[in-house]
Amino acid sequence: MSIKESYQIIKDQLPEGVQLVAVSKTHPVSAIQEVYELGQQVFGENKVQELMEKYPLLPQDIQWHLIGHLQTNKVKYVAPFIDTIQSVDSEKLLSEINKESGKHSRKIKVLLQVKIAAEETKFGLEISEAKQLFQQYINGYFPNIEITGLMGMATFTDNEEQVRKEFLTLKKLFDELNQLKPLKTLSMGMSDDFPVAIECGANSVRVGSAIFGRRDYSK
Ligand SMILES: *Cc1c(COP(=O)(O)O)cnc(C)c1O
Numbered sequence: 720m721s722i723k724e725s726y727q728i729i730k731d732q733l734p735e736g737v738q739l740v741a742v743s744k745t746h747p748v749s750a751i752q753e754v755y756e757l758g759q760q761v762f763g764e765n766k767v768q769e770l771m772e773k774y775p776l777l778p779q780d781i782q783w784h785l786i787g788h789l790q791t792n793k794v795k796y797v798a799p800f801i802d803t804i805q806s807v808d809s810e811k812l813l814s815e816i817n818k819e820s821g822k823h824s825r826k827i828k829v830l831l832q833v834k835i836a837a838e839e840t841k842f843g844l845e846i847s848e849a850k851q852l853f854q855q856y857i858n859g860y861f862p863n864i865e866i867t868g869l870m871g872m873a874t875f876t877d878n879e880e881q882v883r884k885e886f887l888t889l890k891k892l893f894d895e896l897n898q899l900k901p902l903k904t905l906s907m908g909m910s911d912d913f914p915v916a917i918e919c920g921a922n923s924v925r926v927g928s929a930i931f932g933r934r935d936y937s938k
Contacts, residue, residue, distance in 0.1 A: 868904030
């Protein structure tokens with residue numbers, strides 16, 4: 720199937736109001752350009768170095784989302800242009816983004832990444848930590864950023880009930896924080912589980928392989 724067909728199939732499955740972040744990691748700029756020309760403006764990458772190589776070669780009105788684990792010493796590279804950092808998993812990182820965002824007189828959007836998966840390997844804040852950070856944000860600790868929502872990844876499993884349970888945990892936290900200060904974005908769901916994520920309340924999904932095809936990490 721062509722990228723164009725795959726993209727259309729995904730778009731057709733998204734209810735109105737659900738944002739698509741096209742995850743282009745490992746795929747060449749030519750493929751990103753192709754999807755951009757179909758009307759897609761929001762793309763996600765998970766590595767700073769890869770993003771820095773692609774960014775100058777592509778249209779400047781692309782909204783780049785960083786979705787992978789970010790080291791504090793790399794924030795400065797993306798701060799001038801990044802639209803949203805979805806993978807904020809520590810206070811240290813949030814402080815650094817706040818600092819760099821201020822230097823560029825920007826207000827970088829961030830999502831708090833919350834650990835909802837049972838797996839050990841996944842990055843993310845504990846629910847209690849996310850609440851604490853959000854409270855600090857409300858109290859004015861991070862004036863140069865905007866926390867626009869939450870991001871989470873479910874366990875990689877065929878067990879749909881488990882995936883659903885994890886997504887609903889994040890939705891519950893989202894609703895709770897949203898009472899304290901309105902949030903916009905609940906980012907959950909990838910190629911294999913985005914329909915479940917949407918059923919559980921996601922309004923932003925991060926879809927890579929279902930658009931661009933399988934990733935080849937050997938290159
Ligand atoms: C790679 C990645 C995705 C997209 O995964 P697919 O299964 O290819 O859709 C989504 N979110 C994060 C955080 C990722 O690293």
